[in-house]
Amino acid sequence: MTAPAAPALELDRVSIDVSGRPLLRDLSLAVTAGEIVALTAPSGRGKTTLLRAIVRLGDPSGGAVRIGGAPHDVGPATALRRRACLVAQRPVLFGPTVADDLAAGARGALSAEAARRLLVELGLPAAFAGKASDELSGGETARVAVARALAAEPVVLLLDEPSAALDHAATSHLAGALRARASGGLAILVVTHDDHLLAQTGARVVELPPTGSVGA
Amino acid sequence: MSDAAAQLALVAGFAVAALAIARAGGLPLGGAVGRAAARATVQLLVVGALLAVLTDRPWLVAGFFVVMWATATTTASGRIGVAGLWPAAAAAIAVPSAVASAALLGSGAVPVSALSAVATTGILVGGAMSAASLTGRALVRELAQGRERIEARLLLGDSLREASAEAVRHAVTSGVVPALDQARTVGLIALPGTFVGLVLGGASPAVAARVQLLVLVGLIAVELAAGLVAAHAIVRRLTVPGAERLAPLASSRTD
Numbered sequence: 001m002t003a004p005a006a007p008a009l010e011l012d013r014v015s016i017d018v019s020g021r022p023l024l025r026d027l028s029l030a031v032t033a034g035e036i037v038a039l040t041a042p043s044g045r046g047k048t049t050l051l052r053a054i055v056r057l058g059d060p061s062g063g064a065v066r067i068g069g070a071p072h073d074v075g076p077a078t079a080l081r082r083r084a085c086l087v088a089q090r091p092v093l094f095g096p097t098v099a100d101d102l103a104a105g106a107r108g109a110l111s112a113e114a115a116r117r118l119l120v121e122l123g124l125p126a127a128f129a130g131k132a133s134d135e136l137s138g139g140e141t142a143r144v145a146v147a148r149a150l151a152a153e154p155v156v157l158l159l160d161e162p163s164a165a166l167d168h169a170a171t172s173h174l175a176g177a178l179r180a181r182a183s184g185g186l187a188i189l190v191v192t193h194d195d196h197l198l199a200q201t202g203a204r205v206v207e208l209p210p211t212g213s214v215g216a
Numbered sequence: 217m218s219d220a221a222a223q224l225a226l227v228a229g230f231a232v233a234a235l236a237i238a239r240a241g242g243l244p245l246g247g248a249v250g251r252a253a254a255r256a257t258v259q260l261l262v263v264g265a266l267l268a269v270l271t272d273r274p275w276l277v278a279g280f281f282v283v284m285w286a287t288a289t290t291t292a293s294g295r296i297g298v299a300g301l302w303p304a305a306a307a308a309i310a311v312p313s314a315v316a317s318a319a320l321l322g323s324g325a326v327p328v329s330a331l332s333a334v335a336t337t338g339i340l341v342g343g344a345m346s347a348a349s350l351t352g353r354a355l356v357r358e359l360a361q362g363r364e365r366i367e368a369r370l371l372l373g374d375s376l377r378e379a380s381a382e383a384v385r386h387a388v389t390s391g392v393v394p395a396l397d398q399a400r401t402v403g404l405i406a407l408p409g410t411f412v413g414l415v416l417g418g419a420s421p422a423v424a425a426r427v428q429l430l431v432l433v434g435l436i437a438v439e440l441a442a443g444l445v446a447a448h449a450i451v452r453r454l455t456v457p458g459a460e461r462l463a464p465l466a467s468s469r470t471d
Contacts, residue, residue: 055371056459056460056461057367057370057371057459057461059459073458073459076460077370077458077459077460077461078373078374078375078460079373081370081371081372081373082372082373085371085372086371087371088364088367088368088371090364091368092364092365092367092368093368094365094368094369104369104372105372107372107373148372149371149372152372152373
């Protein structure tokens with residue numbers, strides 16, 4: 001009998017302080033491969049700070065973060081961020097074209113066909129690959145940013161309010177893409193207030209308490 | 217009235233005129249103008265006296281270099297405002313200026329004497345200081361304003377060096393603009409110091425022009441090197457050890 005595989009992402013009694021002010025206390029949470037978990041909480045509870053801490057753009061004040069069973073702070077942060085990709089709440093595209101952005105996600109190794117497939121997966125026309133990145137709307141930028149993260153082929157995808165700039169139809173498309181990726185084994189942790197996205201993804205919803213523990 | 221007294225009186229007259237202009241213009245620069253004029257007067261009087269006895273005292277030349285580099289390093293580090301930058305600023309200023317000075321003096325392009333060594337090195341150290349300061353200030357501003365863009369690259373697995381490369385390029389370019397402008401406009405708008413000094417010292421205008429050209433182009437190389445070294449040192453100083461991210465520069469988000 002083999003031991004069960006470690007969760008793709010595991011938070012073990014993680015605490016977050018900002019400027020000495022406690023935001024989160026002893027949060028425990030596991031996201032397994034193929035699972036979509038949604039974190040919800042009122043603003044100011046530290047959701048964004050938590051996502052940033054997972055990819056070491058910040059430090060938790062206590063507890064442990066593990067990716068695939070390995071502590072997230074052992075080894076280069078660059079390698080961690082290729083395994084656990086965070087799409088920020090206000091994503092920035094680099095350009096000059098959408099294809100260049102997708103190639104940046106894949107670190108240069110992405111065929112034109114793969115780029116077009118990613119765009120279509122997110123509900124964007126394949127012809128968008130040649131479009132200038134700085135000419136996109138907010139919603140288009142958000143979807144290209146998710147596509148760029150997917151191009152990196154991470155094991156964990158972290159999304160911070162990914163549907164904030166999307167209309168109903170685009171949110172449905174995003175949810176479909178996330179469901180498909182999860183069924184392929186991707187672990188997804190999404191911070192959102194969007195009931196439509198929650199319903200469409202069928203995510204396991206975890207509401208962050210001010211303090212205390214959330215069971216896996 | 218002696219020549220020196222007349223010149224000092226004229227210096228005082230210009231300083232008073234500058235103070236009056238600042239006051240008339242409602243500019244809060246009275247103190248700064250007064251202090252700058254007084255400091256420059258003292259410094260140049262002391263330097264003038266020291267240079268007069270420099271030739272037969274090699275230890276004084278060495279001391280001059282140390283004071284120049286230390287002052288330039290302290291000034292550049294203070295202007296950039298990043299803690300712990302002194303050693304890197306010292307290297308950024310000292311190494312390129314020393315190499316260029318050695319090339320100018322060693323090739324015989326500039327007469328080999330204590331006086332010309334101090335004068336040539338001073339010009340190069342001043343240029344390196346200016347480039348390091350301008351580059352450093354521009355880079356700190358670029359890193360603060362472009363933080364989201366840099367973090368977006370970090371999130372794709374770039375190193376901080378890769379993610380900040382664009383900011384470094386912009387900063388180094390802006391730091392070397394004065395040297396490039398000076399080279400572009402030389403002889404058209406103003407005659408630079410080396411040229412004027414050599415001509416006043418009795419050199420022919422053709423010789424003075426050749427030496428000035430060497431110094432000007434040498435300055436561009438020195439300033440580029442100083443700016444690049446300073447910029448990469450700043451990125452290293454602002455990297456959180458082991459986490460491959462920028463240390464806080466201004467405010468941080470909480471949610």
